[in-house]
Amino acid sequence: MLWAKKDLLGLEYLTPEEIELILETAESFKEVSTREIKKVPALRGKTAVNLFYEPSTRTRVSFEVAAKRLSADVINIATETSSVRKGETLIDTGKNIQALKADIIIIRHNCSGAANMLARALDISVVNAGDGWHEHPTQALLDMFTLKEKLGKIKGLNVAIVGDIAHSRVARSNIWGLTKLGANVTVCAPEMLLPVGIEKTGVKTSSNIDEVLKDTDAVNVLRMQFERDEGTAFPEQLDYYKKFGITEERLAKAKKNIIVMHPGPINRGIEISSEVADGKNSVILEQVTNGIAVRMAVLFLVAQAREARA
Amino acid sequence: MSILIKDGRVVDPANKIDAVLDILIEDNKIARIARDIKTQADSIIDATGKIIAPGIVDMHVHLRQPGREDKETVSTATAAAVKGGVTTVLAMPNTNPAMDCVENIKLLKEVINKDAKINVFVCGAITKGRLGKELSLAAMLKKNGAYALSDDGCSVDDNELMLEAFKKARQAGILTICHCEDKKISGKGVINLGFNSTRLGLRGISNESEYKRVARDIELAEKAGATVHIAHVSCRQSVEIIAKAKRKGTKVTCETAPHYFSLTEDALLGYDTNMKMNPPLRSPEDLAVVKQGLRDGTIDVIASDHAPHTENEKDIEFERAEFGVIGLETELAVSITELIDSKLLDWTRLFEKLSFNPAKILGIDKGSLSQGRAADVVIISGEKEWQVRKNELASKSKNSAFLGRTLKGVVDYTICNGKIVYKK
Numbered sequence: 123m124l125w126a127k128k129d130l131l132g133l134e135y136l137t138p139e140e141i142e143l144i145l146e147t148a149e150s151f152k153e154v155s156t157r158e159i160k161k162v163p164a165l166r167g168k169t170a171v172n173l174f175y176e177p178s179t180r181t182r183v184s185f186e187v188a189a190k191r192l193s194a195d196v197i198n199i200a201t202e203t204s205s206v207r208k209g210e211t212l213i214d215t216g217k218n219i220q221a222l223k224a225d226i227i228i229i230r231h232n233c234s235g236a237a238n239m240l241a242r243a244l245d246i247s248v249v250n251a252g253d254g255w256h257e258h259p260t261q262a263l264l265d266m267f268t269l270k271e272k273l274g275k276i277k278g279l280n281v282a283i284v285g286d287i288a289h290s291r292v293a294r295s296n297i298w299g300l301t302k303l304g305a306n307v308t309v310c311a312p313e314m315l316l317p318v319g320i321e322k323t324g325v326k327t328s329s330n331i332d333e334v335l336k337d338t339d340a341v342n343v344l345r346m347q348f349e350r351d352e353g354t355a356f357p358e359q360l361d362y363y364k365k366f367g368i369t370e371e372r373l374a375k376a377k378k379n380i381i382v383m384h385p386g387p388i389n390r391g392i393e394i395s396s397e398v399a400d401g402k403n404s405v406i407l408e409q410v411t412n413g414i415a416v417r418m419a420v421l422f423l424v425a426q427a428r429e430a431r432a
Numbered sequence: 433m434s435i436l437i438k439d440g441r442v443v444d445p446a447n448k449i450d451a452v453l454d455i456l457i458e459d460n461k462i463a464r465i466a467r468d469i470k471t472q473a474d475s476i477i478d479a480t481g482k483i484i485a486p487g488i489v490d491m492h493v494h495l496r497q498p499g500r501e502d503k504e505t506v507s508t509a510t511a512a513a514v515k516g517g518v519t520t521v522l523a524m525p526n527t528n529p530a531m532d533c534v535e536n537i538k539l540l541k542e543v544i545n546k547d548a549k550i551n552v553f554v555c556g557a558i559t560k561g562r563l564g565k566e567l568s569l570a571a572m573l574k575k576n577g578a579y580a581l582s583d584d585g586c587s588v589d590d591n592e593l594m595l596e597a598f599k600k601a602r603q604a605g606i607l608t609i610c611h612c613e614d615k616k617i618s619g620k621g622v623i624n625l626g627f628n629s630t631r632l633g634l635r636g637i638s639n640e641s642e643y644k645r646v647a648r649d650i651e652l653a654e655k656a657g658a659t660v661h662i663a664h665v666s667c668r669q670s671v672e673i674i675a676k677a678k679r680k681g682t683k684v685t686c687e688t689a690p691h692y693f694s695l696t697e698d699a700l701l702g703y704d705t706n707m708k709m710n711p712p713l714r715s716p717e718d719l720a721v722v723k724q725g726l727r728d729g730t731i732d733v734i735a736s737d738h739a740p741h742t743e744n745e746k747d748i749e750f751e752r753a754e755f756g757v758i759g760l761e762t763e764l765a766v767s768i769t770e771l772i773d774s775k776l777l778d779w780t781r782l783f784e785k786l787s788f789n790p791a792k793i794l795g796i797d798k799g800s801l802s803q804g805r806a807a808d809v810v811i812i813s814g815e816k817e818w819q820v821r822k823n824e825l826a827s828k829s830k831n832s833a834f835l836g837r838t839l840k841g842v843v844d845y846t847i848c849n850g851k852i853v854y855k856k
Binding site for chain 1: 625626627629630631632633634636702703744747748749750751752
């Protein structure tokens, strides 16, 4: 067994082999969702808890569907309804969930490092469903799974990530994962949205999307959140669309079979045009489908690792 | 009560002594330092193979009393101090209420007289409530026992007001200690700005937020003819700016803390909140320049910036955790481990920075082993190693950046005002 980690915290912490293993395991799970009875007993008797400190529908539902297709019991905790609002600390909440004999906590949190901290404090598995600007490993894994499915490989591919790189956990996880598997990654954004030292991960940086698209095999378009209240400089919305928006006009000058990805939810007319989002190059809905297989693989592997340890 | 310390290696920068000698303490004072003193004493300490030095004068300590006695008190902080060989501290004024008026200082001094195991001097606040709006009365504070003024934790943003503060401090003949941080630049940052802040997805604090304020404060102090001391220097440019000012003859001194010459931003990669402090741990390049500054004399003082916080305030999400680490119990050992072992400093130079210089800067008769002085002495096994363990710390708070680390240099005795206040 190649997988020995009880947690999945980020792709920065994984070896290329571990990433490959998740993708391969996901491949074998993908078929389950096409069956008439969409269920396997792999996690029967196990309990997974979705602990979400940030509003999220798609990621939470995707994890819930994945866990249920593995026959696990799923409990959803959202901050609005829990004692978190009464001032309970993250670690106390985690220990309470552990005391309920749950097996896996799937955590979404607005603070970077929250999943790392919880994993250190608990014996049960912790799966990071997005922490602050840090990582969103299952999103990157499903992006990579989709790439591999569409283009047959990841090594040697030219992948562009476009948008607010500085504040994006999706970008960071994709950068780690893709570079580990040998893709050539370019991050493309207005200068103010490129974080300090990002080129040390091995990516190229650019602020010219037309230039980047010329020899790109796949472009991952990040969601732009102009409503962010950071006090930091941000581009004008219309200006951004003009300079970085992924439109049909732009794609016409790109590689013919370029793949367009987006982690969702998409802002039509803000970072991507409707025509492109719904067009023939878009794999946005396939990403959603693949998300289930990838999350099934992750839940399965971390549960196995804990069992092997016990 | 007399104490005779025999056959130790006496290191006293003030008197340029580094030799194997005996020290006789009588009537709480250093009575004699000589070879082979033959006299009776109430207590005789065999210090063969040990270092004997003036007790440490730590000019940057947060006692947390009054206001946050759950973090630390005069009693617990000074109990931690004696374990670390510290016999004098300067108490920073960011208490609640702040040390911005005579009444508050008087109340604190009552607690100190009752509870302190060592010498505690009080630092007053530059502005009322440390809000940077209205100056406190420098002359009054000095008259009533403040030995320096600082808004530590904050910097006075208003240039005019800070210039006025320096002028008043000069007139009162009191030192100003500056926490140099432009919060308009550091903003909501929590670690050093760089590749690590990018990797961790945390907001960064640039060197610029520190050194620009260092440059401003030196410039304003020069203009006012005042004496300024720069607190907790952490980055390359600050050291360079201070070195330049010193060459020009400006009356500026500065300190750094042990974590800035022993740890870098790489210590943050696991989101350990005990590595979160302000200014933040910087890059290896910054650390190298801080070390060079210690060596060439640009950095005059090593001070702990002892900043206790409860577990409730540290064992939470990184961004939400308090800034600061404790340091009274480890500053000597970290200094020995990092500076003596690597031969960056010799023992004399080390105790210049730990004891002699801070006393001189504060204008207090501490930090030396001169005959007739109150006997503040530390006896150290310089080669002996120990491990920093949470449950063995005397401080009320346990937020040390060195938990689990093996350090060199064990304090065997701490003597303050001629009394043994700590014995291993």
